[in-house]
Amino acid sequence: MSQAALDPKLAGARRARTITMLVYYAALSGGVFWLYWSGRVHVTRWADVAALMVGMICVLAAGRLLYESFDLRLLGERIEVEGEGTPREAAKVRVTALFVFLLGVFLALPNVAFGLGWPPGLVYAAMAVFVAGRTVYALRQLRTADEFIRRRMLEGSLWTLLLTTTGLLLYGGAERLGLVPVATSWDVLVVVMGIAVLTPSFLVRRAKPSKAA
């Protein structure tokens, strides 16, 4: 029997989350399509479309994390602990949500900025600030994590490295032989970030216990 079946309040919180997330997904998708159809997004190649999609996934995931951080029952389920999450755990999840959101913005920003005619230097400065902040955050996470959390982080990183280097070995060889089009660093970045964003969620799903603690 699932935890939600045992706890009607948790089941209710899950239903409320589903409805809220559906509205949020619809609003965000509508916003992105409006930006695209109104010509405010500069899309010239497949990597631009992929960047918008990965960026949207990040913004959606960040919204879900933020929502769950305000419901301690859902938070407990999210971080896989017995009972409810604590305010301290909620604060940590909110910081994670912020960086996931900013990553989504980072991926969409070049296309949007180009479409809206924003000064590239200023946009790039904002992106560099994000990269610096993200690096500090990731290093701090790694330093303060305990052995289980660190292993999860390293496992995600290892799979990302394996998948991306395999892809690069195959594509790089084919590119040098003139079999495939030349890829830009933007193309590579989008693919790497897409894999880096999606890999941990697959690993977490794979590691789900058969029954709750």
Added chain:
Amino acid sequence: VDNRLKVLRAERNWSQADLAERLEVSRQTVNAIETGRYDPSLPLAFKIARVFGAPIETIFQDHES
């Protein structure tokens, strides 16, 4: 590796948070060990044994043996 962490914790009426605090790890780690999703390192396993005041082999059992 099977373990009796949940049973030992229940016997002492400790929450996952209580045990996590004693072990200086996160609640996620305690939950992952209890549900068999994670086997702790040797130093952490010894610490768990110390916290419960029990020999390590009475807490962790190799399910193949």
